[in-house]
Amino acid sequence: MAMKFGAVRRALEGVEKGFDAAFTPAWNPISQLGALGWFFYWVVVVTGIYLYIFFDTGIHAAYDSVEYLTHVQWYAGGVMRSLHRYASDAMVLVMLLHLTREYVMGRLHGPRWFTWIVGIPVMWAVFASGISGYWLVWDRLAQYVAVATTEWLDALPVFGQPIARNFLDQDALSGRFFTLMIFIHIGVPLFLLFLMWLHISRLTHSKVNPPRGLAAGSLLMLVALALWRPALSQGPADLNSVPGVLRIDWYYLFALPAQDAVSGAWVWIAVAAGTLALAVAPWVRRGARVPVAVVDLNNCNGCGRCFADCPYGAVTLQPRSDGSAYSHEAVVRPDLCAGCGICTGACPTATPFRRRSELVAGIERPDFPVRVLRERSLEAARRLQGEARVLIYGCEPRGGLAAVEDGATAVVTLPCIGMLPPPFIDFLLTRHHVDGILLAGCREGACFHRLGIEWTLRRIARERDPYLRERVSRERIGGAFAGAGEVGRVAAELAALRARLRASGALEGVSGRCVEGPAAKASVERANG
């Protein structure tokens, strides 16, 4: 899948690199934007429940109850009110950053269209939730929001009579209005929760909780902000006058001043155009369709590792259809498959040690089967010369690895680093095809296919099937998970790997190397002097 926005993407990766340094990749907030959105949502829900306990529904009672919370019960209700507002604002901020990041990284095409499209009503629901909340305070800002929102809605040819008439004067308003508004302010966020679930429903292993440290830090930040700048009302609403200057929440209310500047109709047109642009984005400049994985039942025993590892839920286990003694078989849903190859990396039959039968994995991409992977790996290894021959497995989304290739360094590119079956590392190192292997994928925490790096690291750490065998020296394996523009990082890790190889004595006794192929044989002869 072709990467777009090269310069923007590299700029974003530069920012993320800075956050990596400050937070470590595991806590990097930029790679946790979606999870942070969920976290802020729950903060809003919890604080909203507290506020609801004390909120009164009445023209004057609504304002008075909020004032009581803010000033009399400032230590609890006031903090809760401020947290409610600032967590809502933070949610908008991380949501927009999340949208921008996914767009720049190209994570909206192929099977990801569904997640992207559902994200659009999620945004709508977030804004509707926030705007409806501002009505409830019934201060001067609420008055402005109520009038401006209804005037904006009246710009649509939907309502029989102008609903803004409900706010013509104080007498036109009933206390029951607030009962309706609080119903809306609870109902819309509940619907938002459903949409958020739908948003991630096609992804497996979705992160809906940020790391505890990041969550704790974010919450502390919100509490500090709540104490430093408590959310305040702007005087009781007075429908007999028009507020002049307002301190508005730009995260939610930006459309209302825009309406004052142009007109409600033009704001609707802008919103509709923006929504349409987002809706068609997954099908614009999406590149060629990637071949999807296929299952070879002769080599599939229904173990379920591909099912467990697929980031897109494209693999399911179904009852055996070929009369085999195995109970299940893997089945690929082509419309959900992104062609990342992570399923191949998880397949226990994807082992290059197989010599007696044709090397076919139980599940693999037809255009890039493990047989081809072994051929490319061996071919690259044969080209290598020098005392510390390193094969780099890179990933397509990352790219940019040609710059580090030389006589002792070769690159084999995979759709995703997670496509690499651990037995390949075992095979290449223990058979002495190469001296070291460097895994160069996307930035840690920014894997294009979400889980490729995670599964690879866990397989090497023997925490997730298929394990990398213990006999393989970890000192002969390096990792360089960095952005596309960070060639220097790869070069540094490459140098570090070679230094380890020399220091560990892994290069000694090269006479014991496997002598497959003339190049490898020549290499052994050179090493033995």
Added chain:
Amino acid sequence: MAERTTALYGVADSARAPFAPKRIIAQVLCYALFGLLVGYFADSPAYRHLAPNSAVVKLSFNHAGAHVTACRRRTPTELAALAPNMRQLTQCPRARVPLRVELDLDGRRLYAAELPPGGLAKDGESSVYQRFTLPAGKHRLVMRLRDSRRKSGFDYVRKVAVDLTPGELFVIDFNPQAGGFQFPAGKPLAAVGRGSLQPVDPVGKNVAAYHNAARVAPRHGSRGAHGHGSRWS
């Protein structure tokens, strides 16, 4: 997802050390920056919704015009042609005439429109909701409305002089049962010192035609209004 227990050489060994002193300082700075970003735009910069020394006039009402044609008695022949349960003596067409509304400010046309009846059968109320920003101070307003089948002239006309204070909202409503144009916010104005309202020439129904000046663009369109107005500020 559990934490990894074993690292790959070169891969984020820092992931196991988020509490290094330098990192803590950097994280605090990042949180502070994020907090400032959230906190600042939560209520800043201030937005001026209404210019200083300005007031707002809103013209808004729902009102049904007369039926396009009057009810008529059916002839015996027509009645006989109907089913027994449908034999009503009078036949009243549902469609209503559009309202003609005009608003003048200090002798200048502020708003003029034809307000079509609502509903698919054109039998509903006509509606208008217009907001005009104008300088605070004394003004003369003239409101005219035609809701009958007449082709010219107006059925309701009202002239008022108002002294609008800065920030004041002056609402012009319409209620035929109460005599025509109404000012819901008018009564309490004097009491709270917001301004004074003096009906100058209250006129009832069937007033002779006023001058029919050129139309100007409205600030907020009425429901299907065929008029134009302009913002006054």
